[in-house]
Amino acid sequence: MFKQLFKSIQEKVQLTEEELEVCKTFFIPKKLRKKQFLLQEGNSSVYNAFVEKGLLRSYTIDDKGNEHIVQFAIEGWWISDLSSFLSGSISNYTIEALENSELLLLTTSSREALMNAVPLFERYQRMLLQNAYIAMQARIASTLTETAEEKYTSLIHTYPGIIQRVPQHMIASYLGLTPETLSRIRKQISLRK
Amino acid sequence: MFKQLFKSIQEKVQLTEEELEVCKTFFIPKKLRKKQFLLQEGNSSVYNAFVEKGLLRSYTIDDKGNEHIVQFAIEGWWISDLSSFLSGSISNYTIEALENSELLLLTTSSREALMNAVPLFERYQRMLLQNAYIAMQARIASTLTETAEEKYTSLIHTYPGIIQRVPQHMIASYLGLTPETLSRIRKQISLRK
Numbered sequence: 001m002f003k004q005l006f007k008s009i010q011e012k013v014q015l016t017e018e019e020l021e022v023c024k025t026f027f028i029p030k031k032l033r034k035k036q037f038l039l040q041e042g043n044s045s046v047y048n049a050f051v052e053k054g055l056l057r058s059y060t061i062d063d064k065g066n067e068h069i070v071q072f073a074i075e076g077w078w079i080s081d082l083s084s085f086l087s088g089s090i091s092n093y094t095i096e097a098l099e100n101s102e103l104l105l106l107t108t109s110s111r112e113a114l115m116n117a118v119p120l121f122e123r124y125q126r127m128l129l130q131n132a133y134i135a136m137q138a139r140i141a142s143t144l145t146e147t148a149e150e151k152y153t154s155l156i157h158t159y160p161g162i163i164q165r166v167p168q169h170m171i172a173s174y175l176g177l178t179p180e181t182l183s184r185i186r187k188q189i190s191l192r193k
Numbered sequence: 194m195f196k197q198l199f200k201s202i203q204e205k206v207q208l209t210e211e212e213l214e215v216c217k218t219f220f221i222p223k224k225l226r227k228k229q230f231l232l233q234e235g236n237s238s239v240y241n242a243f244v245e246k247g248l249l250r251s252y253t254i255d256d257k258g259n260e261h262i263v264q265f266a267i268e269g270w271w272i273s274d275l276s277s278f279l280s281g282s283i284s285n286y287t288i289e290a291l292e293n294s295e296l297l298l299l300t301t302s303s304r305e306a307l308m309n310a311v312p313l314f315e316r317y318q319r320m321l322l323q324n325a326y327i328a329m330q331a332r333i334a335s336t337l338t339e340t341a342e343e344k345y346t347s348l349i350h351t352y353p354g355i356i357q358r359v360p361q362h363m364i365a366s367y368l369g370l371t372p373e374t375l376s377r378i379r380k381q382i383s384l385r386k
Contacts, residue, residue: 062338070333083327092334119312122319129322134276136329140263141285143336144369145255176337 001029004052004076005104012127013120023121026114028105032056032097038079039095045084047105051077054101055165058093059173069174072098072159072166078128098166143176149185151175194222197245197269198297205320206313216314219307221298225249225290231272232288238277240298244270247294248358251286252366262367265291265352265359271321291359336369342378344368 005027006020015023030049032038038056039045049056051073058079059069070093073079084091085108106114115122135158142151152175156163163171172182198220199213208216223242225231231249232238242249244266251272252262263286266272277284278301299307308315328351335344345368349356356364365375 060334060338068334068337070330070337081330082323083330086323086327123315126315126319126322129319129326130275130279133322133326133329134279136326136333137263137274137276140329140333140336141253141261143333144261144263145253 001052001102002027002104005050008050008076009121009124013124015118015120019118019120022118023114026106026110026117028107028110030103030105032101032103034097034100036097037094038097038103039081039091039093041092041094042090044088045081045091045093045095046107047103048078048080048082048085048108048111049073049095050104050106051075051079052102052104054097054103055099055162056095056097056101057166057170058095060092060094067173068176069170072162072174074159074162074165078132082132098170148175148177148181149189151177152182152185152189194245194295195220195297198243201243201269202314202317206317208311208313212311212313215311216307219299219303219310221300221303223296223298225294225296227290227293229290230287231290231296232274232284232286234285234287235283237281238274238284238286238288239300240296241271241273241275241278241301241304242266242288243297243299244268244272245295245297247290247296248292248355249288249290249294250359250363250367251288253285253287260366261369262363265355265367267352267355267358271325275325291363341368341370341374342382344370345375345378345382 002024009015038047038049053075056073056079057069058071058081059067061067071079079095081091081093083089115125142154146154155171155175168182169179172179175182195217202208231240231242246268249266249272250262251264251274252260254260264272272288274284274286276282308318335347339347348368361375362372365372368375
């Protein structure tokens with residue numbers, strides 16, 4: 001169950017076997033079936049979830065009832081509404097499993113306790129935050145400057161294999177495109193090949 | 194010179210006088226006159242800068258030659274192209290002083306060394322990253338879901354007093370609006386008051 005998590009940790013910091021065993025005790029294993037929710041809008045994001053297996057999405061619904069997908073998370077990724085998770089505020093996001101998924105959950109207090117018990121886990125968290133920030137910055141730049149086709153290409157680069165796992169209308173929602181525009185772009189790309 | 198920085202640190206972690214003195218030795222003080230650059234596109238973002246005094250902006254220029262402002266930084270804020278700063282990659286961003294400014298600079302290696310010398314400084318950096326991430330997430334949600342007027346109101350909330358300090362066409366650029374649209378919004382708001 002901890003295979004992907006330990007891989008993710010060891011890519012960034014060097015923990016001993018003993019420290020890894022300590023880490024284990026702070027996580028809550030959780031299975032979600034497809035279409036079940038980790039978080040529903042209007043609640044607080046109690047868990048920061050590491051994805052051992054499966055696929056989830058977080059999305060928000062605007063005043064006109066349109067869904068906007070903010071993030072996908074596949075094996076090896078973390079997902080939560082970080083803002084709500086850290087502050088305890090109410091979330092505008094919903095996090096839903098798009099496949100049967102296996103998660104490892106931290107609460108804010110178990111995360112704090114783990115960082116105190118295993119100081120290098122705080123370094124790991126800091127490095128994750130750096131990467132998340134960088135990815136987010138790239139996404140903002142992308143929404144401001146990239147063409148629809150460039151956005152699509154970036155998505156494939158960020159989440160390899162996701163095109164096969166996620167319905168096209170969700171890909172379109174993530175990119176801020178209509179399904180028709182996405183369909184046209186995919187056609188253009190395949191014609192060029 | 195370190196007044197704002199120490200205030201920023203002490204808001205998040207409790208350092209001793211001795212630790213604060215150690216921190217000082219890792220920073221490079223730097224003054225920039227208005228219109229001088231901290232970073233120019235095509236270079237690597239060598240410094241992460243804390244703003245003791247003044248105002249800066251980071252922006253990127255798209256293929257059509259249009260400027261897009263990504264961030265402002267006022268007293269008490271950090272600014273860099275974090276992605277480039279952490280990875281050493283070439284930056285697509287330019288960081289320019291909009292007022293005469295006083296900065297405190299860290300390089301990647303002095304930042305790492307400081308986190309090792311003063312472990313609570315790593316916690317401070319982790320908390321900054323959390324806040325930066327949260328702010329970035331709010332900004333993405335804003336570009337996806339907010340009306341132009343809501344974006345303008347959020348900006349005023351994020352950077353209090355900035356409306357008086359920054360030319361209107363830069364505010365428009367930050368919000369992704371034309372100067373004409375921004376002007377119309379400001380008129381509407383003032384009529385309602």
